[in-house]
Amino acid sequence: MTPVRTVDVLVVGAGPAGLGAAARLAALGAGTVEVLERERDLGAVRRWAVAARRAGAVLRTGVTVTGWAGPLTLDTTSPAGRERVAARAVVLATGARERPRAARLVPGTRPAGVLTGGELRRAVRRHRQDVGTRAVVVGTEPDAARRAVRTLRRAGVEVAALVTRERWRAPGALTGRLPVLDGTAVTGLLGRGRLSGVRVRRGDGREATLACDTVVFTGEWVPEHELARSGGVALAPGTRGPAVDGAFRTSVAGVFAVGALLHGGASTVGAVVRGRAVAAPVLAYLSGRAPWPGAGVPVVADAPLRWVVPNRLGAGGGRFLVRAARPLVRPVVVVSQDGVLLLRRRVWRALVPSRSLPLPAGWAARVDPGGGPVRVRVW
Amino acid sequence: MTGGPLPAEPYDVVVVGAGVVGSAIARELARYPLRTALVDAADDVGEGTSKANTAILHTGFDAVPGSLEARLVREGQRLLTRYAAEAGIPVEPLGALLVAWDEEQLAALPGLARKARENGYRDARPIGAAELRAREPHLGPGALGALDVPGEGVICPWTTVLAYATQAVRAGVDLLLGCEVRDVRPGHELVTTRGVLRARYLVNAAGLYADELDRLLGHRDFNVRPRRGQLIVFDAFARDLVRHILLPVPTALGKGVLVSPTVHGKVLLGPTAEDVDDRTATGSTAEGLAFLREKGRRIVPALLDEEVTAVYAGLRAATEEDDYRIACHPGQRYVTVGGIRSTGLTASMAIAAHVVDLLAGAGLEPGPARELPAVRMPNLGEAFPRPYADARAIAADPAYGEIVCFCERVTRGEIRDALASAVPPASPAGLRRRTRAGAGRCQGYYCGAAVRALFEEAR
Numbered sequence: 044m045t046p047v048r049t050v051d052v053l054v055v056g057a058g059p060a061g062l063g064a065a066a067r068l069a070a071l072g073a074g075t076v077e078v079l080e081r082e083r084d085l086g087a088v089r090r091w092a093v094a095a096r097r098a099g100a101v102l103r104t105g106v107t108v109t110g111w112a113g114p115l116t117l118d119t120t121s122p123a124g125r126e127r128v129a130a131r132a133v134v135l136a137t138g139a140r141e142r143p144r145a146a147r148l149v150p151g152t153r154p155a156g157v158l159t160g161g162e163l164r165r166a167v168r169r170h171r172q173d174v175g176t177r178a179v180v181v182g183t184e185p186d187a188a189r190r191a192v193r194t195l196r197r198a199g200v201e202v203a204a205l206v207t208r209e210r211w212r213a214p215g216a217l218t219g220r221l222p223v224l225d226g227t228a229v230t231g232l233l234g235r236g237r238l239s240g241v242r243v244r245r246g247d248g249r250e251a252t253l254a255c256d257t258v259v260f261t262g263e264w265v266p267e268h269e270l271a272r273s274g275g276v277a278l279a280p281g282t283r284g285p286a287v288d289g290a291f292r293t294s295v296a297g298v299f300a301v302g303a304l305l306h307g308g309a310s311t312v313g314a315v316v317r318g319r320a321v322a323a324p325v326l327a328y329l330s331g332r333a334p335w336p337g338a339g340v341p342v343v344a345d346a347p348l349r350w351v352v353p354n355r356l357g358a359g360g361g362r363f364l365v366r367a368a369r370p371l372v373r374p375v376v377v378v379s380q381d382g383v384l385l386l387r388r389r390v391w392r393a394l395v396p397s398r399s400l401p402l403p404a405g406w407a408a409r410v411d412p413g414g415g416p417v418r419v420r421v422w
Numbered sequence: 423m424t425g426g427p428l429p430a431e432p433y434d435v436v437v438v439g440a441g442v443v444g445s446a447i448a449r450e451l452a453r454y455p456l457r458t459a460l461v462d463a464a465d466d467v468g469e470g471t472s473k474a475n476t477a478i479l480h481t482g483f484d485a486v487p488g489s490l491e492a493r494l495v496r497e498g499q500r501l502l503t504r505y506a507a508e509a510g511i512p513v514e515p516l517g518a519l520l521v522a523w524d525e526e527q528l529a530a531l532p533g534l535a536r537k538a539r540e541n542g543y544r545d546a547r548p549i550g551a552a553e554l555r556a557r558e559p560h561l562g563p564g565a566l567g568a569l570d571v572p573g574e575g576v577i578c579p580w581t582t583v584l585a586y587a588t589q590a591v592r593a594g595v596d597l598l599l600g601c602e603v604r605d606v607r608p609g610h611e612l613v614t615t616r617g618v619l620r621a622r623y624l625v626n627a628a629g630l631y632a633d634e635l636d637r638l639l640g641h642r643d644f645n646v647r648p649r650r651g652q653l654i655v656f657d658a659f660a661r662d663l664v665r666h667i668l669l670p671v672p673t674a675l676g677k678g679v680l681v682s683p684t685v686h687g688k689v690l691l692g693p694t695a696e697d698v699d700d701r702t703a704t705g706s707t708a709e710g711l712a713f714l715r716e717k718g719r720r721i722v723p724a725l726l727d728e729e730v731t732a733v734y735a736g737l738r739a740a741t742e743e744d745d746y747r748i749a750c751h752p753g754q755r756y757v758t759v760g761g762i763r764s765t766g767l768t769a770s771m772a773i774a775a776h777v778v779d780l781l782a783g784a785g786l787e788p789g790p791a792r793e794l795p796a797v798r799m800p801n802l803g804e805a806f807p808r809p810y811a812d813a814r815a816i817a818a819d820p821a822y823g824e825i826v827c828f829c830e831r832v833t834r835g836e837i838r839d840a841l842a843s844a845v846p847p848a849s850p851a852g853l854r855r856r857t858r859a860g861a862g863r864c865q866g867y868y869c870g871a872a873v874r875a876l877f878e879e880a881r
């Protein structure tokens with residue numbers, strides 16, 4: 044039999060959210076708090092790691108959680124061997140990744156030089172690898188696209204164009220010439236061995252080839268939900284991340300989920316803040332004061348909205364975040380349950396797929412716990 | 423021997439093409455005290471059609487009865503199944519269900535069972551809608567019944583080629599890569615991109631280019647007309663949706679689109695069947711992918727909700743005839759292995775045995791056969807133990823506990839072993855075919871740079 048080591052709280056993932064959660068939990072006296080991270084090198088989040096350690100959390104890198112051995116019990120692999128760790132509470136903070144080329148169904152050849160923003164960053168920052176001479180950046184989210192442009196330029200790569208299906212013209216503060224092809228779709232990759240170009244289709248139907256030896260697909264965050272799913276945690280249909288209530292509680296007792304895992308890309312600082320917010324609910328659960336809630340009323344987003352988080356009602360206040368699937372100009376957002384109006388709010392700006400809209404949660408108290416799902420939609 | 427100058431003395435046999443077929447032939451020749459070279463234009467083995475197929479280990483139940491292909495597929499399946507067990511090539515004997523979606527297809531099933539019997543396969547039997555549904559609960563609505571073909575299985579196409587080539591190299595075959603045969607002068611002087619190579623006997627296993635090489639030797643027996651097959655690979659989370667190889671009922675328009683688990687724990691959807699002129703047209707197309715998704719939505723609707731991990735396309739070396747084009751030209755001491763279209767992986771070992779017989783018939787005296795050195799390939803199969811979960815392996819060598827590719831759980835130890843192997847990879851893509859590193863859902867988001875660094879370090 045594999046021996047089992049026991050801790051109070053096991054945090055999986057030392058990204059900003061996991062480290063924020065661990066720091067706060069340790070500071071609030073949650074007992075033994077351990078963070079497991081499969082990467083060996085923490086990269087950009089090192090300073091949050093220092094804070095977590097200082098607060099008393101144990102951080103172990105190069106340790107991969109490979110699956111569940113039972114409720115709240117995880118199997119791990121590291122150079123030190125296989126280990127089984129049991130916890131009183133588990134916080135999943137496994138983050139999100141950018142959807143790669145194949146999953147975007149971009150046709151064409153399969154040459155070298157096709158990256159995601161994350162791979163580009165690691166290649167340049169950590170490994171100082173050659174990433175070509177002339178690149179095209181693809182993406183709908185200005186933050187992620189801008190980051191890729193900066194990384195490329197720092198590596199001495201010319202950025203030929205930024206291609207986005209969206210209608211935004213500039214990804215924010217960037218200096219230097221950067222042609223932005225908005226309303227444009229990537230329709231194919233060219234080249235054998237090494238990428239030689241990218242085919243694009245403009246909004247007016249015109250096609251063009253952009254010569255380049257590197258293409259970087261950015262944004263389109265996909266929750267890294269393998270561990271959640273293999274542990275039987277229910278996913279929310281819109282986000283494909285774990286369904287949670289306002290206290291970050293998933294469908295599985297004792298399992299919490301935070302950060303980008305819930306809905307994809309989020310800013311580092313925002314993730315740290317939200318990671319910290321899980322500490323109080325975890326402590327309440329550990330103290331036995333807060334029994335695990337039942338399924339709760341689901342909160343769902345109807346098209347053209349893509350998702351809403353949290354997506355189950357339960358205790359825990361805070362706000363709701365809503366994301367659109369396509370740009371919406373000054374929409375009216377409506378929240379209702381079984382035809383009963385709970386909230387109606389005009390948004391005085393355009394809602395874009397790359398930014399969340401916060402919604403107040405005051406209406407949650409008026410939801411009928413025995414009723415149907417709460418629907419968020421636009422008029 | 424992948425680089426450096428070519429030897430001046432003639433080889434007894436030169437096999438052109440290090441796909442699954444040429445590699446199997448070289449391995450078969452390696453049993454004998456012959457000087458054999460396995461030559462390929464690419465810088466790795468299996469870079470042609472052999473790396474991009476559907477990876478089914480066929481029974482040959484639906485072959486043209488009496489054809490050479492029918493016989494070699496049948497024998498090849500038996501041989502490769504046994505060899506796979508010895509060499510550690512992952513195989514999963516899942517069985518196939520040919521699903522009938524309309525009355526016409528349903529009516530065709532008994533005929534297919536009869537044809538299977540003509541091909542010497544006796545276990546195929548029609549099953550009803552209820553049994554089908556019980557065995558494939560995620561099948562889309564409207565399936566009327568199926569033909570159960572329990573003998574079909576799935577195999578790792580990459581490990582198969584590597585096992586053959588590794589064993590051939592260990593037994594003394596020279597593997598000459600980056601060596602494209604451009605011309606053949608009388609007396610089997612092969613003019614290659616690496617110099618001149620001499621051979622007493624020549625085997626043409628050049629796949630899509632077999633007709634061109636054949637012409638250099640004065641033959642115009644067939645023309646290769648590439649038939650492209652595009653495929654979509656779905657993430658490991660789709661694996662639980664499918665239990666068998668779900669084959670379509672073949673129609674006049676071709677074999678159609680299947681949904682099949684892979685030994686790597688994923689699910690394949692494809693292939694298309696498009697005649698193309700360009701022998702390098704291994705790209706995917708928007709139309710092809712849309713077509714496959716529409717088919718997939720019908721067969722297993724939930725499949726489409728999962729992430730796609732890869733899209734690829736392979737070219738079948740189709741010719742004007744509905745059979746393999748294997749021909750021996752004894753006067754020329756030359757064997758052509760052409761038209762190995764959509765079953766060559768399965769048939770490879772039987773093709774190899776057949777080709778060595780033909781060479782012997784053409785005057786090659788191979789000498790006494792000997793045991794080949796045993797090979798045991800690293801396991802890429804999801805159904806078999808892998809190092810990351812093997813406490814003893816990690817205790818003996820901590821590199822097997824250092825996971826580099828998280829999605830596929832490939833360790834630094836496995837990557838190191840592949841880089842130091844008898845037939846090492848020439849690119850990160852070659853490393854992927856040997857380890858699965860980078861073959862998962864993130865497609866390199868997490869590990870791509872780290873894997874490339876390990877690859878570059880070993881150069």
Ligand SMILES: Cc1cc2nc3c(=O)[nH]c(=O)nc-3n(C[C@H](O)[C@H](O)[C@H](O)COP(=O)(O)OP(=O)(O)OC[C@H]3O[C@@H](n4cnc5c(N)ncnc54)[C@H](O)[C@@H]3O)c2cc1C
Pocket residue numbers: 438439440441442443444445461462463464467468469470471472473474475476477478479480601602603604627628629630631632635649650651652693735736737738762763764765766767768769
């Ligand atoms: C979409 C698709 C699905 C398939 N599914 C299955 C399946 O499920 N089961 C199955 O059993 N089979 C399947 N097949 C068939 C199988 O993949 C092929 O029959 C097999 O790979 C053919 O191997 P080969 O060695 O003949 O060709 P290749 O793998 O193409 O090898 C030929 C080699 O010759 C080299 N070469 C060519 N010309 C020269 C030259 N002048 N000099 C030097 N080198 C040269 C090339 O570089 C290449 O490496 C499928 C094929 C396709 C396309």
